[in-house]
Amino acid sequence: MSFANLDIDRPFTHADAVRAGISDGQLRGPAHRQLFRGVYISADVTVDPWLLSRAVLLVASPNVVVARHTAAQLWRGVVPDSWRVHVTTLWPRAEVRASRRRHLGPDPARAETGGQLDVWGRMALDGVDARVSIDHTRTTVLRGIRLTDPVRTFLDLAEDLDLVELVVLGDSLVRQGLATPADLVGAAAEPGRHRRKARRAAAYVRPGVASAQESRLRMLLVLAGLPEPEVDIQLRDEDGELLRQLDLGYREEMVAVEYDGRQHIKRVEEWERDIDRREELADWDWRIVTVVSNGIWQQPERTLGRVVAALRARGRRVAVTSDEWERYFGRDRRTKESKGTSEQAS
Structure with missing residues (x-):
């Protein structure tokens, strides 16, 4: 929709509205x-x-550049x-260093919108x-x-995300073809803030990796001290x-660890193909450990036990040797993480 040469289907400022004859009451x-x-859009x-x-x-x-969470969303x-x-x-x-002194008053360059900078030169805008x-x-x-580009976005978010969610982000950027693991490892090796976490996440x-839940499932196993699945x-x-x-597995032991996002399957044909696939794998002597969302968030201990049992049944001596997984998948984290994550690639 246009109003006196103003396209209100795109963001516009209060000054734009005044010039177009839109009153404050109309806004x-x-x-x-x-x-x-000071910024509006058509409802x-x-x-x-x-x-x-x-x-x-x-x-x-x-x-000013879009960064961190928002940049990651734009990069999918x-x-x-x-x-x-x-x-x-x-x-x-x-x-x-001089920004506190320079920005005590309105920024002349932003006078139209009231000088929306704080004393440190950051944007001071609700939201x-x-x-x-x-x-x-x-x-x-x-x-x-x-x-920020995908690699910088990954590095910046080391300040805000925990280790597992940073790996999830890295896997998703690689899945989109926006970076390689080597790109992230190389960038994380450079000096900078929060690089220790970035280096560790990049190494994982x-x-x-087909989905965020597969990333989390893999990290659950790794942080418990189990061998990293292929x-x-x-x-x-x-x-x-x-x-x-x-999705994931141990080739030598012929143990597959599969995340089942069946709640996202919208067609019966997809479900049937999945069943046929698993039956065929069983015929080839692959042992399949199927994990659903509850197995990551509500019952991670049980999932670890099932994978350990499957590997032991195939002759590999393994055990849960670390409790680090509890920081990311323990009871205090499940509700927060399961509700607060966008799964563009579930």
Whole structure:
């Protein structure tokens, strides 16, 4: 919809509205929605991270980029939900030191929107999580939006995500073809904040992981001290033709660990093919440990016991030797993590 040459289906400022002849009363009415202080949109438009990012950048200085959770969402990475838009203001080191002195008053460049900067040069806007960085590297533009690139997004989120969710993000970025495990390992080796966690998470990122839950299942096993299962096992015949693919497994012991997201299966045919596949694997003497969501969040101990039993039955002497998994899958974490994560690739 347009109003006196103003497209209200795209974010617009209060000053834009005044110039187009839209009154404050109309802005407060049912036809418009306030996204942020001084930024509006038609009430008929669906709000998503892309729209919110454009709205924030509309009132941001040119050295502000979308970052962390929001950047990950735009890159289609899997991260816990956040109701805020996350941005970073990029400043030269000298200007960061001087920013308190320089920004006690309104920023003339942002006078139109009231100078929405705090005393440290960050955006001061409700609904925006704003931080400052002197690192100007690894930024880009995606569909007209300034943001951190996938590798920088992974590194930045080491400050906010726990180890498991950082691995989930890394796996999802690799799945999208936006980075390789080597890219993440190399970047995490560089000096910077929270690099210890980033280095550890990057070392666990694997190609071929089909979903976030498979990442979590793999990390549950690893953090319990069990051998890391192979990802994306491909079973081929003598001619090299692909017969079956397994999510996770131990090839030598012929034990498959499969995450069953059956609640997401919408067609009976898919379910039937899955059943046929598992019966065929059993005929080939593969032992299958099937894990559903409850096996990760509500009953992780039972899942670990089942995998241990399956491996022992195939002659491998294993045991749970670490309780680190309880930090991420214990009782205090299950409700929070299972409800607070966007599964773009469930």
